[in-house]
Amino acid sequence: MRRPLHRPEGSSGQFLWDLLTFERLLTGTVFHLVYWAGLGIIGIMAFGILGATVGVAIREGSVVGILLAVGVLGVGALGVFVAVLLWRAFCEFYVTIFKIADDLHVLRKDVEAERARQGR
Incomplete structure (x- = not known):
């Protein structure tokens, strides 16, 4: 019978172990960067x-043109607001999925x- 792999001692060995075996998911920290990058793109769209x-x-230079611009x-502001809400919901969904995976672990x-304990 094959022995299961055991977690190594030490912080550097532990980090590499977690990275290779998916014992600890790194998506929480990475996903914050993805969230802020998405908000940056939405901000560029707003500008x-x-x-x-x-x-x-x-271009219009008249009252009708100003009303059209308003x-x-x-x-556009409503669209940006909806985009921010949808992006937040999308990110929260994925964070929730990964939290469920951690809880199941x-x-x-x-x-x-x-x-x-019962087998002893």
Whole structure:
């Protein structure tokens, strides 16, 4: 019968062990970076919408053009708000999935420890 692999001692060996065996997921820290990068992209889109409204107002140069620019700005702001909410919901969904995976890992360890105690 083959012996299972055992976790090495020491911090550097432990980090490499966690990285190679998926014992500890690194997605929590990485996903914060992904979240902020997505918000940055949405911010760039918001500045693009603001630039488009200024461009429409300057190009038309009349009261109708300014009213059109205000409408474009309102719809654009609403779109950016919805994009931020959807991005947050998307990120929270994935964080929740990974938290469930962590909880299942802890439960599995508890069950294995209980089975080991009963087997003695």
